[in-house]
Amino acid sequence: MQPVALATRNTASPTIDAMRGVGGTAIILALVVVGAGWYAITPQTIDQDALDGVEPDLARGEMLFYAGGCASCHASPGAEGEEKLVLAGGLRLPSDFGAFVAPNISPDPDAGIGNWSDADFADALLKGTGPQGQHYYPAFPYDSYGRMSVEDAASLRAFLATLPPDPTPSLPHELGFPFSIRLGVGVWKMLFARDGWVVEGDLSEQQQHGRFLVEGPGHCGECHTPRNALGGLQLDAWLSGAPNPSGEGRIPDITPGGLDWSEADIAEYLKSGFTPDYDTAGGEMADVVENISHLSDEDRAAIAAYLKIVPPSAAVTN
Amino acid sequence: MRHLYTLTLSGLAAAVIGSTAFAQDATNPAVSARQSLMGLYAFNLGQLGAIAKGELEYDANTAAAAAGNLAALAKLDQTALWPEGTSSETTEGTRALPVIWSDMDGFHAKADDLAEAATAMEGAAGTDLASLQGAMKDLGAACGACHKEYRQPDD
Structure with a gap:
């Protein structure tokens, strides 16, 4: 097992640490608020020349x-x-x-x-x-x-x-x-807004590919990670399950704390929809399986390998 | 002697509990029969799945036997297994949605899809491991497609 850590957003600022007194803090706060407001009204775009010379595959x-x-x-x-x-x-x-x-x-x-x-x-x-x-x-x-x-x-x-x-x-x-x-x-x-990866550490090439698929296009965390009152993902409870937004049931914990399936079980499930009991994927996961079944065995094995190194939910909540 | 007596008593107790449970559930024989059929599907799929996942070493005979069973099961005439009035709305212990009876043609079409996928698996399972692994996908898709449309979610 590779050492793995959840990324945390860096909120400490040496500039603020250096400031002394209520007045200075108030000025900084006001600047932050104005800056926040400015950011809020300024949707971000990719760099102008980012697509130069890019060949679609x-x-x-x-x-x-x-x-x-x-x-x-x-x-x-x-x-x-x-x-x-x-x-x-x-x-x-x-x-x-x-x-x-x-x-x-x-x-x-x-x-x-x-x-x-x-x-x-x-x-x-x-x-x-x-x-x-x-x-x-x-x-x-x-x-x-x-x-x-x-x-x-x-x-x-x-x-x-x-x-x-x-x-x-x-x-x-x-x-x-x-x-x-x-x-x-x-x-x-x-x-x-996230920047970089949730699960960091010394990952193998396969685990990195799985991380890309899960944290990126697969957007698994959007449903399998709980959200706060404002709808932001609780990254310290990554993939540990969440209430179903439809109001019925719960979207399961897919960290090693909640899912004891083998990597082969996970890969097979994502390909055929068969659970280890040979029942089938239900609800919205049936659609996910239909999509992921179009990927390669290597892609699905990478997803499974990544899910095995996500910090287990028990470790997060304790 | 005493040992035998205890055994008889516990056997009797089990029989009483069993029959009580049966009376309370009033399980329709067609419902239990079709659930048994699902169990037989799952058992044979389990053999194929274990091979596909590498938990069981590939053996053409074992694989072909499981796939043959599955194909035979998928081709059973199920007409009597789905009598009117045995949906999740009217009957305890079943997740069979009422839409089965309002869309019987669609339901049969899904059953035909399963028979087709199981027949394909019958050919693939005896060939080699890679063919078996490949055939799992369509088999699972056939099972899942029917469950998605005609089975109540278990939430």
Whole structure:
């Protein structure tokens, strides 16, 4: 077992430590508030020249499409088989803040994202910023997708462009005040946006690949990690299970503290959906398995290897 | 003698408890029969799965036997196993959703998909390990597709 630690956000500031007196602290606080406000109204984008010379890799784009589970939200509700490649949107995602409705991301130039630039797409995927410079709500898991590279974004875009266009217009989200104000998302991003990996340490190449798939495109933590009152992930309880946002049941703990399956069990489950008792994956996990079954045996083995080195939930809560 | 007496008593107690439980559940024989069928699927899948995962060494005969059983089971005529009035809404101890009876054609189509995947596994299991491992995916997908649509989630 490799030594592994959960990353913690660095909040200590030598500048603040150096300041003495209430007045100085107040000034610093005011600056922080103004700075926070500035950040909040400034959606982030990728670097201007980040896409220069980037060659999209269609095969990798397809892998990321399935690892990312794009179709699970963006295909029409109830779509089966080939229909899942038509990303017309329309699925309602209930949450404590209201319902989010997945938009059309098919290559249709009007209803979908057909006329977006690659930079627009990368901004959306990696930064949660729309082409009009607006914040996206984190129901779109860009905080996980942001672990992908700009090359990955270009590759995924290239794959999405090969899928059928659909003219169905996107529907607005159904959010109550104040969550209907997108500005608030900027504050959310400032408070919770992840940078780097959750699980750090001396990881093997396989474990690193698994970490990329789980923490990045697979966005497993978005459901399997508990959230605080503001909807931010509790990174110190990474993958330790959470209430189901649908209100029914609980999304399971998949750290070694809650899941005693072997790596082979996990890999088989992600391929065929068979549990070690030869029951099948249920609920939304059935859709996840359908997506992950498109990946390679190596990819699934890497996910399993990574899950084995996630800090066990008991160690986190004690 | 005393030992035998104890055994008889405990046997009697078990029989009483058993019959009480049966009376309370009023289990429909069709419901228990179809659940037994699922158990037989799972047992044979367990053999194939253990081989696929490397827990059991690949042996063409063992693999082919399990796959053959599974294919035979998947081809059973199940008409009598799903009588009207045995859905999760009306019957204790079953997760069979009412949609089965309003969409019997779709339900049968899923059963045919399973028979097809099991037949493919029958061919693959006796060939080699890689073929068996590959066939697990469609088999699982066939099981899962039916459960997704026609079985109540266990939450």
